[in-house]
Amino acid sequence: MAQKIINPQDLAFQLYELHEVEKTLGYERYADHSRDTLQAALDLALKVASEEFAPHARLVDEEEPRFENGRVVMRPEVGKALDVLKGTGLMAASQDYERGGMQLPAAVAQMCVGLLKGANVGTQGYAGLTIAAANLIMVQGSEEQQKRYAEPMMAGRFFGTMCLTEPHSGSSLGDLRTRAEPQSDGSYRLFGNKIFISAGDHELSDNIIHMVLARLPDAPPGVRGISLFLVPKILLNADGSLGERNDVALAGLIHKMGYRGTTSTMLNFGEKDGAVGYLVGEPNNGLAAMFHMMNEARIGVGLGSVMLGYTGYLHALEYARERKQGRPIGDKNPESPQVPLIRHGDIRRMLMAQKAYVEGGLALCLEGSMLVDQKKHADTEHDRELAAGLLDLLTPLIKSWPSRYCLEANSLAIQIHGGYGYTREYPVEQFYRDNRLNPIHEGTHGIQGMDLLGRKVAMAGGRFYEELMNRIETTIGEARHYDRLAEAANRLQQAARAMASATETINGVKAGGEVEKALANATLYLDAFGQMVVGWLWLRQAIKALEGLAGAGSQTAEFYEGKVRACDYFARYELPYVVSTADLLKTMDTTALDMRDDLF
Ligand SMILES: Cc1cc2nc3c(=O)[nH]c(=O)nc-3n(C[C@H](O)[C@H](O)[C@H](O)COP(=O)(O)OP(=O)(O)OC[C@H]3O[C@@H](n4cnc5c(N)ncnc54)[C@H](O)[C@@H]3O)c2cc1C
Numbered sequence: 001m002a003q004k005i006i007n008p009q010d011l012a013f014q015l016y017e018l019h020e021v022e023k024t025l026g027y028e029r030y031a032d033h034s035r036d037t038l039q040a041a042l043d044l045a046l047k048v049a050s051e052e053f054a055p056h057a058r059l060v061d062e063e064e065p066r067f068e069n070g071r072v073v074m075r076p077e078v079g080k081a082l083d084v085l086k087g088t089g090l091m092a093a094s095q096d097y098e099r100g101g102m103q104l105p106a107a108v109a110q111m112c113v114g115l116l117k118g119a120n121v122g123t124q125g126y127a128g129l130t131i132a133a134a135n136l137i138m139v140q141g142s143e144e145q146q147k148r149y150a151e152p153m154m155a156g157r158f159f160g161t162m163c164l165t166e167p168h169s170g171s172s173l174g175d176l177r178t179r180a181e182p183q184s185d186g187s188y189r190l191f192g193n194k195i196f197i198s199a200g201d202h203e204l205s206d207n208i209i210h211m212v213l214a215r216l217p218d219a220p221p222g223v224r225g226i227s228l229f230l231v232p233k234i235l236l237n238a239d240g241s242l243g244e245r246n247d248v249a250l251a252g253l254i255h256k257m258g259y260r261g262t263t264s265t266m267l268n269f270g271e272k273d274g275a276v277g278y279l280v281g282e283p284n285n286g287l288a289a290m291f292h293m294m295n296e297a298r299i300g301v302g303l304g305s306v307m308l309g310y311t312g313y314l315h316a317l318e319y320a321r322e323r324k325q326g327r328p329i330g331d332k333n334p335e336s337p338q339v340p341l342i343r344h345g346d347i348r349r350m351l352m353a354q355k356a357y358v359e360g361g362l363a364l365c366l367e368g369s370m371l372v373d374q375k376k377h378a379d380t381e382h383d384r385e386l387a388a389g390l391l392d393l394l395t396p397l398i399k400s401w402p403s404r405y406c407l408e409a410n411s412l413a414i415q416i417h418g419g420y421g422y423t424r425e426y427p428v429e430q431f432y433r434d435n436r437l438n439p440i441h442e443g444t445h446g447i448q449g450m451d452l453l454g455r456k457v458a459m460a461g462g463r464f465y466e467e468l469m470n471r472i473e474t475t476i477g478e479a480r481h482y483d484r485l486a487e488a489a490n491r492l493q494q495a496a497r498a499m500a501s502a503t504e505t506i507n508g509v510k511a512g513g514e515v516e517k518a519l520a521n522a523t524l525y526l527d528a529f530g531q532m533v534v535g536w537l538w539l540r541q542a543i544k545a546l547e548g549l550a551g552a553g554s555q556t557a558e559f560y561e562g563k564v565r566a567c568d569y570f571a572r573y574e575l576p577y578v579v580s581t582a583d584l585l586k587t588m589d590t591t592a593l594d595m596r597d598d599l600f
Contacts, residue, residue, distance in 0.1 A: 003050035004314035005118040005307070009559045010359055011042070015107060017544050017553050019366050024105040027377035038108045044088055045112035049119035052081040057120035060261030061430050065202070067253045072202045072263055078123050079204050085116070086156030091127055095138070095154055099146075106296070107369035110303055114365075118307030121434050122261015126159055126199045128304075132297050133160025133211050137230065140281040140289045145230060148240055149209050159205040163194045163212040163231075163267065164290065171447050173287060174222040178214040178269060180229055180277060189274025190214050190231060193251070193266065196441075200265030201233075201250040206242060208233040212269065212277060213286050220284065228286035229277035231269065247275040258433030294442070295391055298399035299368045301442045306361035308435040309406025312413035312428050313354040319426075320347050320416055341416065350416055354409040355562075356538070356570045361402035363537040364530075368398040389464035393456045394533070396448040401530030403438035403445060410435050449522035452529060457503060458510070465503070472496050472536045479539050482546050484564060488571035492539055495532045495575045498582035502528075505586045520593040521585055528581035535575045542567035 015021045021038065024030050056077035065074040085091065094109035095101025104112070113131065116124040134153035137145050152158040169175040178192025190212060194200075201208065210231040219225030237243040249271050254264040269275040281289040324338040329345075341347045371394070374387035410432040414421035421428050439445040457465045472492065479489040506525070510518035545563035548555055 003054050003119070004318065005046065005049055005054070005115055005311055007314070008046075009555050010362070011111070013544070013548075013553070013555050013559070013563075014359075014362055014366055014541075015111070017548065017555075018363060018541055019107060019370050021105055021107050021366075021370070024107070024370075024373050024377070027373065029103060029377055030105055033104070038104065041090070041093065041102060041104055041108055041112055042115070045090055045115045048081075048085055048088060048090070049115040052084045053116055053119035053123055056081065057122065057261070058427065058430065060120070060122045061258075061433075064255065064260035065253060065263045067250070070250070072250070072253070074202065074261075074263070078126075078261060081120070081123050082126060082156070082204055085127055091131055091156050092134075092154035094135075099138075099151060100154055105369075106372040107366050110296075110299060110365070110369050113300065114303040114307045117304040118311045120261065121304060121308060122259055125259065125262030126202070126204055127156075128300060129162060129199045130156070130158070130160040130205075132300070133162060133209060135296065136162075136211055136228075136290065136292075137209075137280065139292055140228065141230065142280075145278065145280065148236060149230060149232070152207070152240075153209060157205060158207040158209050158232075159199060159202070160209045160211065161197055161199050162290070163197050163200075163210050165196045166193060167195050171444060173213065173226065176213055176215070176226065178212065180214040180216055180227060180279075181274065182216070188214075188216075188229060188277045188279060189270060190229060190277045191270035191274055193268055195266050196254065197265045197267050198259075198262050200263060200267050202263055206234075207236075210248065210267070211280070211290070213290060214269075214277070216283055223287050225284055226286040227283050228280040228289045230280050231275050231277040235276055247272045257436060258430065259437050295368075295395050296372060298395050298442055299365055299372070301438055302361065302368070302398040302400075302402045303365040305402035305406045305435055305438040306358055306365055308431045308438075309354065309361065309402065309409035310358040312410040312431040313351070313358050315426070315428055315431075316354060316413035316416040317342075317351060320351060325418075347416060350412045352566065352569045353573070354412050356566050356574065357402075357405040357409040359541070359563075359566065360534040360538055360570060361406050363541060364394075364398055364401060364534055367537060368394055386464075386467060389460060390467060392459065393452075393464045393468060396443075396452040396456060396526060397530045397533055399442060400439070400445055400448040400526055401534060403435075404527065405530075405534075407432070407435045407438065445526070446523050449524075449526035450519055453506065453522040453525045454510075454515075454519055458507060462507075468533075469496060469500060472532070475536055475539050475543070478543055482543065484546065485539065485542055485567070488539055488542060488567050491571040491575045492532070492535050495535060495578035495582075498579045499529060499532050502582040502585040505588065509588055517588060517590060517593065520590055524581050525585055528578045528585070531574055531578045535570055535578070538567040538570040 025033055059075050065072050090112050092101035093104045093112050097103050130153050134150045137150040153160050166176050180188040180190050212229045212231050213226050214229055215225050216227055233248055235243040235246050247270055249268045251266040251268045320342040321340055323341050325341055371387045371391040378384045413428040417426055417428055420426050476489045476493050479485040506518050542564045545560040548560040
């Protein structure tokens with residue numbers, strides 16, 4: 001099954017039948033494409049993922065990059081795989097033709113990257129950060145910055161980073177201290193220390209372009225005083241050739257639990273005269289500029305989490321079919337042959353949970369990618385605005401739901417392997433370690449909860465939240481045409497009503513000024529809201545599967561039947577959590593908030 005990275009039938013079903021990605025070909029931007037060209041890009045990405053990325057995923061985990069004599073030393077397979085990737089043009093998959101890009105729809109472009117993440121998240125990290133940083137320059141940078149820096153990044157000659165975090169300023173970015181001093185030639189000199197910077201130093205590319213958040217002199221305090229700068233590791237001459245080394249120093253590497261193939265660095269800007277940097281966008285608008293790209297970057301985090309969960313699931317499935325252990329309940333004959341693990345009810349339950357999480361998570365991420373295109377290219381202003389609002393609302397869920405539930409899928413994959421899963425002989429423990437990063441970076445799980453409940457649900461007077469709830473109701477109505485989906489539809493309706501009621505109560509408390517109390521259980525709200533949305537996407541998958549079984553699709557009958565059963569599983573085993581959590585949230589309980597420091 002495609003090197004156990006993804007089930008190709010599921011990918012085809014989700015892209016072409018569930019999300020109808022071919023509809024994007026109606027947008028002028030994608031007019032040159034056909035299903036064949038979209039599929040060719042995906043096939044190419046899967047080939048590179050299977051043949052170049054997957055084979056050394058274990059090696060870079062065991063032999064992580066080292067800091068020797070001021071240089072980063074790493075396994076040669078990393079550079080070789082990235083060179084192959086550069087040659088495919090996939091690093092510019094979503095960019096304009098005239099910039100050397102492929103102009104692929106967002107869902108396909110992101111899926112291409114997702115396949116690489118499923119194969120080897122460490123090596124993919126260098127490419128992923130470069131794509132994100134180049135996108136940022138393409139949206140926020142000047143024409144000159146785009147030509148000099150973003151184009152070589154899209155071609156893979158330069159790589160990129162995102163430098164936000166400082167030792168005392170992680171979630172609380174408003175407290176960052178790196179300062180940027182204006183120079184007479186219009187450039188800036190930067191001074192400060194950044195920590196946890198992924199891909200911050202290496203020798204995989206000719207240059208590294210750091211996108212750095214810093215403060216101008218006299219900038220207002222907090223998030224309103226942050227600006228965005230482009231700081232090359234090596235300065236460029238006027239003709240674009242490489243010049244002098246900039247004042248950016250690698251202070252050390254950080255050694256991590258997972259994601260070991262990607263260097264994590266501490267960078268010092270301005271140990272000497274200051275690191276030369278160039279302002280990107282407007283002064284004091286740096287955080288907004290950075291976050292402009294965050295919606296897409298966060299879909300990338302969610303998708304990365306899904307793909308790690310997905311590969312773990314496929315490994316567990318294969319193991320459960322091969323490993324023989326025990327006999328069916330009721331078979332008392334000790335001489336009868338042992339049966340494969342998959343014959344046992346508890347193993348099937350764990351496989352079902354993984355399937356529900358990873359295929360549900362994939363549907364969620366692709367829903368976000370489709371909104372990215374609708375936001376930019378839908379025919380009417382109204383539809384573009386609606387898509388932008390829905391994407392804003394769903395972004396914390398797209399980042400967080402897979403980070404929690406696809407990590408749980410990785411834990412279940414270890415469980416299915418028993419003691420062998422806990423050893424380094426099998427890859428499932430690495431998938432878990434790699435995936436454990438995702439609830440932490442790009443805004444922690446807790447911060448996403450506060451974003452959803454504190455801002456997103458109420459934005460625009462709750463208009464986009466209402467739109468989402470209406471869409472859920474519409475799907476429930478459609479599902480009622482099928483007797484087989486009656487129970488799932490009822491359960492989703494109960495979940496949606498419970499969430500609506502809890503939301504109304506919490507909004508009332510917030511409006512009354514008790515904001516801390518209202519947000520005290522924001523993480524529970526995030527998890528329950530995510531379960532409701534994924535339950536909605538499972539019901540949509542089941543409707544499409546029943547249509548497929550009736551002859552409308554191109555997958556096998558077993559595949560469609562499996563989808564309907566996974567929807568039943570999600571409705572029966574997962575959606576009750578939404579109802580019970582919503583009931584708790586509605587009580588506005590403050591047990592944890594009221595617990596005093598000295599009582600722990
Ligand atoms: C492997 C790795 C790669 C990374 N890559 C990059 C990168 O490339 N670039 C970059 O800039 N950064 C990067 N980071 C940094 C990452 O984004 C931060 O670790 C993250 O933002 C959290 O910041 P922190 O570690 O300082 O934790 P803290 O902010 O100290 O948070 C600790 C805990 O407190 C909670 N918390 C914090 N504030 C609040 C609050 N107000 N209310 C409630 N709870 C709160 C958090 O949710 C968390 O659970 C990376 C981190 C890691 C581990």
